[in-house]
Amino acid sequence: MTRTVYVNGEYLPETEAKVSIFDRGFLMADAVYEVTSVLGGKLIDFEGHAVRLKRSLDELDMQEPCTKDELLEIHRKLVELNGIDEGLVYLQVTRGSDGDRDFVFPSLETKPTIVLFTQNKPGLANSEASKKGAKIISIEDIRWGRRDIKTVQLLYPSMGKMMAKKAGADDAWMIEDGYVTEGTSNNAYFVKDGVIVTRPLSNDILHGITRKAVLRMAEEAQLKVEERLFTIDEAKEADEAFTTSASAFVMPVVEIDGVQLRDGTPGPIAKRLREIYLEESVKEAI
Numbered sequence: 001m002t003r004t005v006y007v008n009g010e011y012l013p014e015t016e017a018k019v020s021i022f023d024r025g026f027l028m029a030d031a032v033y034e035v036t037s038v039l040g041g042k043l044i045d046f047e048g049h050a051v052r053l054k055r056s057l058d059e060l061d062m063q064e065p066c067t068k069d070e071l072l073e074i075h076r077k078l079v080e081l082n083g084i085d086e087g088l089v090y091l092q093v094t095r096g097s098d099g100d101r102d103f104v105f106p107s108l109e110t111k112p113t114i115v116l117f118t119q120n121k122p123g124l125a126n127s128e129a130s131k132k133g134a135k136i137i138s139i140e141d142i143r144w145g146r147r148d149i150k151t152v153q154l155l156y157p158s159m160g161k162m163m164a165k166k167a168g169a170d171d172a173w174m175i176e177d178g179y180v181t182e183g184t185s186n187n188a189y190f191v192k193d194g195v196i197v198t199r200p201l202s203n204d205i206l207h208g209i210t211r212k213a214v215l216r217m218a219e220e221a222q223l224k225v226e227e228r229l230f231t232i233d234e235a236k237e238a239d240e241a242f243t244t245s246a247s248a249f250v251m252p253v254v255e256i257d258g259v260q261l262r263d264g265t266p267g268p269i270a271k272r273l274r275e276i277y278l279e280e281s282v283k284e285a286i
């Protein structure tokens with residue numbers, strides 16, 4: 001089945017979808033994005049992603065390409081047209097193209113470019129990776145200072161994943177000024193003596209939509225949460241660790257820089273939070 005994608009108002013086969021070579025998303029990474037997961041053919045936390053998209057656009061003085069209701073309609077239609085039961089919807093908005101390359105932003109008459117496509121991922125909720133847990137390495141965080149804006153500047157996170165792969169691991173956590181910021185595409189946590197520790201929100205990390213939901217659910221389940229800076233050494237000495245993201249939900253971490261946590265299997269709190277998150281978010285999916 002050819003995938004149907006959405007580009008600037010049109011639903012098209014992926015092979016026919018086109019964006020200008022002068023598009024600022026392509027030339028300057030002048031673009032923001034969102035990834036929304038789909039379970040049971042429904043969108044998980046669409047509202048959270050729509051609100052964060054608006055915030056990213058506002059922070060960069062970019063125009064909204066359409067209303068939230070239209071966005072929801074496009075998401076739903078793509079899920080339906082592509083028969084997605086479990087998977088993801090990727091959305092990207094760029095500052096568009098005024099037909100040339102220039103560092104200066106184009107005038108507000110230049111329309112933003114909007115592109116959405118689906119990724120089919122059968123078995124996403126029950127993935128083998130989540131049963132095994134992830135091995136991570138730590139790397140320096142050399143990204144720009146506005147990581148709260150979800151831009152498509154993903155070269156360094158991609159390099160980080162490659163560094164992890166080369167080291168025989170699955171992912172990397174990044175470190176700045178001695179403290180863990182976040183994973184290459186997820187938020188980072190450890191658990192010690194029953195307390196869940198994660199970095200507080202600031203411009204240094206992405207304000208994860210899954211993070212917000214998981215922290216709320218942890219508190220509802222009477223688990224203690226501490227939002228504070230932490231070092232990689234604390235995480236290595238933890239009882240367990242995990243990450244959160246829309247594409248992997250709650251992912252247990254079983255090894256950090258070659259140091260095995262517990263017996264090298266996912267910890268009970270990460271497993272429980274994954275179960276609660278999946279159960280609750282499927283109930284609220286739209």
Ligand code: PDD
Binds near residue numbers: 184187207210246
């Ligand atoms: N990444 N931190 C970073 C750097 C991220 O790229 C992501 C998400 C997160 C988690 O945010 P959320 O819970 O809203 O997905 C944290 C997406 C999934 C991606 O780039 O594919």
